Amino acid sequence: MEKKTVAIIFGGCSNEYGVSLISAASVIEHIDKDKYNLVLIGITEEGKWLRYSGSIEAIREDRWHMHPSCIPSFVSPSRETGGLIELVHTEYHRVPLDVVFPVLHGRNGEDGTIQGLLELAGIPYIGCDMLSSAICMDKDIAHTLVRAAGIDTPRAMTIHQGDDVEKAIVAAKDFGYPVYIKPAKSGSSIGITKAHTHQQFIEGIELAFAHDNKIVIEENIEGFEVGCAVLGNSSPRIGVIDEIELSDDFFHFTEKYSLLTSTIHLPARIDTNTEKKVRETASLIYRTLGCSGFARVDMFLAGDGRLMFNEVNTIPGFTSSSRYPNMLRASGISYTQLLDELIELALGRDEK
Numbered sequence: 237m238e239k240k241t242v243a244i245i246f247g248g249c250s251n252e253y254g255v256s257l258i259s260a261a262s263v264i265e266h267i268d269k270d271k272y273n274l275v276l277i278g279i280t281e282e283g284k285w286l287r288y289s290g291s292i293e294a295i296r297e298d299r300w301h302m303h304p305s306c307i308p309s310f311v312s313p314s315r316e317t318g319g320l321i322e323l324v325h326t327e328y329h330r331v332p333l334d335v336v337f338p339v340l341h342g343r344n345g346e347d348g349t350i351q352g353l354l355e356l357a358g359i360p361y362i363g364c365d366m367l368s369s370a371i372c373m374d375k376d377i378a379h380t381l382v383r384a385a386g387i388d389t390p391r392a393m394t395i396h397q398g399d400d401v402e403k404a405i406v407a408a409k410d411f412g413y414p415v416y417i418k419p420a421k422s423g424s425s426i427g428i429t430k431a432h433t434h435q436q437f438i439e440g441i442e443l444a445f446a447h448d449n450k451i452v453i454e455e456n457i458e459g460f461e462v463g464c465a466v467l468g469n470s471s472p473r474i475g476v477i478d479e480i481e482l483s484d485d486f487f488h489f490t491e492k493y494s495l496l497t498s499t500i501h502l503p504a505r506i507d508t509n510t511e512k513k514v515r516e517t518a519s520l521i522y523r524t525l526g527c528s529g530f531a532r533v534d535m536f537l538a539g540d541g542r543l544m545f546n547e548v549n550t551i552p553g554f555t556s557s558s559r560y561p562n563m564l565r566a567s568g569i570s571y572t573q574l575l576d577e578l579i580e581l582a583l584g585r586d587e588k
Contacts, residue, residue: 239273240271240273240579241274241334241335242273242274242335242337243276243335244275244339245278245279245336245350246277247279247280248342250341250343251343255553256340258555259339259555264295266571268572275331275333277311277320280301285308287320289305307322309322311353313357315358317357318332318357319331334360335361335582336362337578338354338361338362338363339554343373343421347370347421348366351363351366352366360583363528363551363582364526364528371525372531372549375418376394376450376452378545382524382525385520385521388542388544389545390457391454392454393452396450401438404441408453411456413431416431418454419447419450419452420452426447427444427447429443430456462478462537465561467577467581472527474519475564475566476564476566477506478501478502478559479501479502479503479504479505479506482498502563506537514535529581531549533548534547
């Protein structure tokens with residue numbers, strides 16, 4: 237069988253640039269080289285696109301962009317061109333691509349921007365489409381749609397840059413402290429504050445607005461968080477459900493990647509009926525938000541038994557020890573098998 241050419245895009249203009257490098261290194265390390273020809277495309281934090289042919293370790297250590305193999309490149313939006321364009325001295329070289337895996341977290345990778353480019357180019361890619369990615373990235377819009385589907389969400393209000401902050405202060409008092417202040421469009425808990433006091437609340441608003449021009453004020457849910465690794469297009473499967481046990485205040489950026497004071501329970505410590513409800517709800521959320529390929533659906537299990545939507549990560553952490561591949565590994569799907577299936581799903585979606 238002729239090998240498919242798979243492009244892996246990593247890095248990006250995002251505050252999650254470093255996380256992308258670690259995820260992409262794991263993908264490159266575990267993908268079956270006997271089945272696929274790899275084209276590695278790195279995007280620097282400044283937005284420069286480079287074809288890269290160096291070591292995996294240089295990606296992990298963020299030395300990749302200094303490697304002599306780097307060639308200025310870009311994905312052409314023209315379907316006539318159809319692939320990667322390399323600028324070699326004064327010449328343009330075309331590299332056809334069969335499928336792209338954008339291992340890009342946060343803005344300019346998880347928000348529909350790169351997906352839109354690939355859709356214009358007519359190149360199949362792994363993960364949610366442009367519209368679904370954009371919807372899931374915006375916590376306000378995602379919660380609005382999920383609520384309309386009959387699924388509980390925490391009480392929340394949205395304010396835009398320039399709005400009267402007094403309204404947010406009133407909302408915070410109504411919700412009762414602690415409350416969460418979140419940028420509407422940000423991942424990995426970056427820019428999020430769990431405010432226990434009025435002063436922390438004001439500081440949290442300033443921090444959130446530093447990351448986005450729209451922020452969400454959300455009530456605190458007493459309980460714990462469960463996660464679902466969803467895999468598939470029209471008939472998705474769900475891996476073994478996990479649970480986050482917190483010792484610290486909340487699952488912030490540092491804690492997500494260190495687990496210094498938190499524990500991930502796999503499987504989650506829930507009964508059979510609750511597990512069934514979690515699976516059904518995750519599947520409904522996945523369909524409601526138009527997801528395809530893969531995503532991690534996170535929910536709160538409140539102390540009173542209510543299941544409440546938190547968020548969808550359309551490109552969750554993808555290291556070999558990350559939650560998403562771990563949940564599927566516990567279901568009998570190895571990391572390498574997962575990559576095979578994601579590629580097949582991307583190619584299958586494009587053929588429909």
